[in-house]
Amino acid sequence: MDLSFDQLIQKCKKCTNCRLRETATQVVPGDGNPKAEIMFIGEGPGENEDREGIPFCGAAGKFLDELLGTIEVQRKDVFITNMVRCRPPGNRDPQDDEMKACKKWTNALIETIQPKVFALLGRFAMAKFFPKFKISQVHGCAYRKWNRLFVIMYHPAVALYNGSFRDVLASDMKILREILDGNESRIESLDEARSDIKELLERKRETNKEKKSQLGMNLAK
Numbered sequence: 001m002d003l004s005f006d007q008l009i010q011k012c013k014k015c016t017n018c019r020l021r022e023t024a025t026q027v028v029p030g031d032g033n034p035k036a037e038i039m040f041i042g043e044g045p046g047e048n049e050d051r052e053g054i055p056f057c058g059a060a061g062k063f064l065d066e067l068l069g070t071i072e073v074q075r076k077d078v079f080i081t082n083m084v085r086c087r088p089p090g091n092r093d094p095q096d097d098e099m100k101a102c103k104k105w106t107n108a109l110i111e112t113i114q115p116k117v118f119a120l121l122g123r124f125a126m127a128k129f130f131p132k133f134k135i136s137q138v139h140g141c142a143y144r145k146w147n148r149l150f151v152i153m154y155h156p157a158v159a160l161y162n163g164s165f166r167d168v169l170a171s172d173m174k175i176l177r178e179i180l181d182g183n184e185s186r187i188e189s190l191d192e193a194r195s196d197i198k199e200l201l202e203r204k205r206e207t208n209k210e211k212k213s214q215l216g217m218n219l220a221k
């Protein structure tokens with residue numbers, strides 16, 4: 001897409017590429033600095049975002065602003081967007097085909113803004129770049145991929161349902177500060193992470209095999 005930032009936002013606002021547009025009030029393309037070095041990617045607009053047309057403007061957004069303050073980053077200096085740009089009805093999880101339809105906007109925003117660092121908020125944003133990762137294992141970790149840096153965090157909304165996650169998110173956010181300060185030692189090895197995941201998947205496969213053979217033995221009794 002060879003469009004200026006403003007043209008891209010205007011075009012995105014008119015999108016009707018998936019069913020989410022039928023129930024949403026408006027498209028919420030993203031908000032922030034068109035030349036941001038940091039891009040935050042969340043899940044999808046909620047009720048407040050759908051009404052206001054601004055991502056992360058509700059309670060989760062207020063907490064995100066608070067977290068940004070702890071690392072001395074201002075919201076006006078970053079760009080914030082989501083995996084889907086129309087509110088899923090009843091705040092349900094976005095579905096695969098909806099994220100696939102909205103991917104063109106995520107990619108176009110990345111291409112236009114050219115951020116150097118990504119803060120991935122939650123499992124859906126994480127899965128776009130690291131499909132095999134489990135967020136419970138990699139939140140608070142930073143990786144280098146395609147010459148860009150990625151910091152994985154829980155979605156701020158989790159702290160609204162479970163207060164103990166406030167500290168977890170604050171500590172995840174500190175990694176972003178370290179990455180911005182150029183602390184290379186905080187960047188994890190992607191190869192090691194991949195081999196951990198491979199091991200985990202193999203263990204899971206073995207357990208499933210054992211469960212199946214146990215079930216077969218029980219049925220044969």
Ligand code: SF4
Nearest residue numbers: 015018021085086102
């Ligand atoms: S969610 Fe994305 S793809 Fe679907 S209609 Fe909204 S902007 Fe378009």
